[in-house]
Amino acid sequence: MQIHPLITDTATLAALVERLARSPFVAVDTEFMRENTYWPELCLLQIASTEEAAAIDPLAEGLDLTPLWDLLVDNEEVLKVFHAGGQDLEIVYNMTGKTPHPLFDTQVAAMALGFGEQVGYSNLIESMLGHTLDKGARFTDWSRRPLDKRQIDYAIGDVTHLVTVFPRMVQKLKKNGRGVWLDEEMERLADPSSFAFAPEDAWRRLKLPSRNPAVLGRLKALAAWRESEARGKNLPRGRIIKDDTLSELAGHPPKSQDGLGQVRGLSPGWRTNDIGARLMQALAGSQPLGPDELPDREPRRPGLTKDAALVSDLLKLLLKIRAKEAGVAPKLIARSDELESLAAGVREGLAILSGWRFEEFGRDALDLVEGRLAFATENGKLKMTRALENAA
Numbered sequence: 001m002q003i004h005p006l007i008t009d010t011a012t013l014a015a016l017v018e019r020l021a022r023s024p025f026v027a028v029d030t031e032f033m034r035e036n037t038y039w040p041e042l043c044l045l046q047i048a049s050t051e052e053a054a055a056i057d058p059l060a061e062g063l064d065l066t067p068l069w070d071l072l073v074d075n076e077e078v079l080k081v082f083h084a085g086g087q088d089l090e091i092v093y094n095m096t097g098k099t100p101h102p103l104f105d106t107q108v109a110a111m112a113l114g115f116g117e118q119v120g121y122s123n124l125i126e127s128m129l130g131h132t133l134d135k136g137a138r139f140t141d142w143s144r145r146p147l148d149k150r151q152i153d154y155a156i157g158d159v160t161h162l163v164t165v166f167p168r169m170v171q172k173l174k175k176n177g178r179g180v181w182l183d184e185e186m187e188r189l190a191d192p193s194s195f196a197f198a199p200e201d202a203w204r205r206l207k208l209p210s211r212n213p214a215v216l217g218r219l220k221a222l223a224a225w226r227e228s229e230a231r232g233k234n235l236p237r238g239r240i241i242k243d244d245t246l247s248e249l250a251g252h253p254p255k256s257q258d259g260l261g262q263v264r265g266l267s268p269g270w271r272t273n274d275i276g277a278r279l280m281q282a283l284a285g286s287q288p289l290g291p292d293e294l295p296d297r298e299p300r301r302p303g304l305t306k307d308a309a310l311v312s313d314l315l316k317l318l319l320k321i322r323a324k325e326a327g328v329a330p331k332l333i334a335r336s337d338e339l340e341s342l343a344a345g346v347r348e349g350l351a352i353l354s355g356w357r358f359e360e361f362g363r364d365a366l367d368l369v370e371g372r373l374a375f376a377t378e379n380g381k382l383k384m385t386r387a388l389e390n391a392a
Contacts, residue, residue: 001048001051001052001053002051003053003054003160004052004055005054006055008060008063009060010067013056013065013067014067016052017068018067019049019051019052020052020071021071021077021078023049023050023051024078025049025079025080025081025166026047026071026079027047027049027081027160027162027163027166028046028047028082028085029082029155029158030042030045030046030088031044031046031140031155032044032087033143036236037234037235038231038234038235038236039231039234040090040091041143042095043058043142043143044056044057044058044142044147044155045068046156046158046159047068047159048156048160048162048163053159054156055152055155055156056068059143059145065095072092073092073098073100073101076102079104080102080103081103081163081166082104083162085105085107085189086189089190090195098192099192100190102186103186103190104182104186105186105189106124106165106166106169107119107121107124108186108189108332109173109182110169110329111328111329111332112178112179112329112332113169113172113173113178113328114327115127117331121158124165125165128169129165131161133157133161134154134157140154176327181356199223199225199231203223204295205223206219206247208295209251213289213294214288215250215251216288216293216294217288217289218253218283218286219247220289221283221286222246222249222279222282222283222286223246224282225278226240226241226246229275240275241265241279242265244265245264245265245266249279249283254280256280304343304344308345311369314368315339315343315368316336316339318361318368318384319333319334319339319365321382321384333360333361334357334361338350338352342369343369353366364384367386373385374386
């Protein structure tokens, strides 16, 4: 495989992309920094086909990344391969408003191959290729220039190994017939709506200080205000104001801006500065949440009775058994909240009650909940028995 020098000019990038566009797939990885910013700062992007690999410097003066974005988000003929690509996809979405498509995530695929739910890249490479990766440069400040050869080689290694691993994973998926299981997961990962986050929804990520509609209305307004401030200044949310302080303000709002100086977590300057004035405006414009906006006491949980909670535990045991038999990670088949919903009586809108998940697990899960399937022991081993068979 040809390894190119660090790409810092548009002409070289465009030529590379033109060649990569003729490949059936490319492996992609990014290096970024986000400790001091709201938006992750893309510092390096690595890309490879089976024939060549390169690192691209997005911080290089005058470099136009348009050819690269065209390949990643608009070219439907080339499959984009990532490993645990959630943050990589977020970066591409932030810069283009789109996500790479079609895509393949090797961490998700590894769940269908029995590697567990969140196998790390190093462990995957070591398991499939027998290579122990050099981790010496993983704590690099990727925003500093110049990058030395060791750093660049380390970064490019992530995609060159991925190019080798991907076809092997595909062959294994074909052999065990699990490839089709992943189609839905890959489409879900590529859904741009997963990365479109409205400031008005920011409050839902916080620990709620109360269920009082007025308090939650203030929290909603304050969280949206903080989100806008953080985005505008490109600073982490906590640099604007901490979560605990936001909750304190929602529960006990000051009567005037002068009162901000008495709030723990805020400096005396908030009594007179512009950001303090904007905070007070957000509080003044808040409205109590309506009944339809109030969150459930236990979000996404249907409210399990004691009996239903026991049934949910049995479903989790059944899931472990079926996942072990299938040789896949349990998380690929079902999530805990789905099992709880099924135990509580929900029958509509559950992924485990349709498609391959129903065949592998959902049918037995439904039979267990509805009394047609039971656990038993024989010679000290756990087995499943069907009520209809026993009756016969």
